[in-house]
Amino acid sequence: MSRTIMITGASSGLGEGMAREFAARGDNLALCARRTERLDALKEELQGRYPGLTVSVRALDVNNHDQVFDVFRAFRDEFGTLDRIIVNAGIGKGQPLGTGKFRANLQTAETNFVAALAQMEAAMEIFREQNRGHLVTVSSVTAVRGLPGNVTTYAATKSGLAALSEGLRVELKKSGSPIRVTTLYPGYIRTEINEKVKNTPFIVDAETGCRAMVKAIESGRSECFVPGWPWTPIGFILRRLPESMLAKIF
Known part of the structure; x- marks a missing residue:
């Protein structure tokens, strides 16, 4: 029996890859x-490849909170039920605190946590x-x-999302x-x-990463x-490193 899976931020990146x-x-x-x-193009691609598939697309700005509720309910009404919802939409902006880039950090906080x-x-x-139902939230290692630095606000929003999910x-x-x-x-x-970020350790292509994400969701x-490799052991170690070590690594 087919399930219905809803994904936010599905026009590119991880959302698009998980949809495939x-x-x-x-x-x-x-x-x-x-x-x-981009959603329309993805819908056409997927329905062409899998003719029996139902793909519905809707516009959503997750920072428009009223629209969030409207779109989620509209999908539920259209399909009759939603089996899984993946909270994936997010951005990667951020600058060191106190450097005049408050707006970038605020936008990151509003999109990645409040939205x-x-x-x-x-x-x-x-x-x-x-x-x-099955709710999936996409946090970050x-x-x-x-x-520190450009990642401070981003990491904080993803930590908040993880705590919200755990609670x-x-x-x-x-x-x-x-x-x-x-x-x-x-x-x-x-x-x-992150396409412009160079020398990123252990990075994998989107197809490999999205396949691992879906496998993890289904687990x-x-x-x-x-x-899982190498991020499970890396996450274990990061949680236990003293701040002095974090300062040297990052």
Whole structure:
């Protein structure tokens, strides 16, 4: 039986890559992003490759919080049910604090945390009504520690998203709810967000990274570093390094 999977930020990068992976598995897709022309092209590609697939696309700016709720509900009404919602939309802006780049840091905080909160609220509203569903949040390996420079705000937003997801997961387990919550911690995966960054250690191409993300989602685990190697041991080590060591590495 086909599932319906909703992905935000699906017009490029990890969202686009995951859409392709789920389509190959036979899942129907509800895809949203700001760039609808790219969503339309992706829909045409996937339906051409998998004729029996249903792909629906809608415009969504996740910083328009009312629109978040409207789009999530519209997809639910269209498909009748949403089996999995992946909170993926995000940006990678950020500058060292106190260097006159507050607006860039504010935009990062609003998009990666506040807008993610809106998406989680909208998703959980649907899942609580259904009494089932799988919520997936895309954090980052940077979430495990506070990091310096351009990454400070970005890492903080991803840490906040991970904590929000964990708190929700604990609540659902406490109540015995069948709703599941998974947090992904991607390592370095080459996408538009980091295409200009050079000398990035352990980076993998988007196809490899997205395949690992979908495999992790399907595993049913609550938290996953992706790809598992080498990011699972790296995450373990990063959580335990003293700040003096972090200062030397980053």
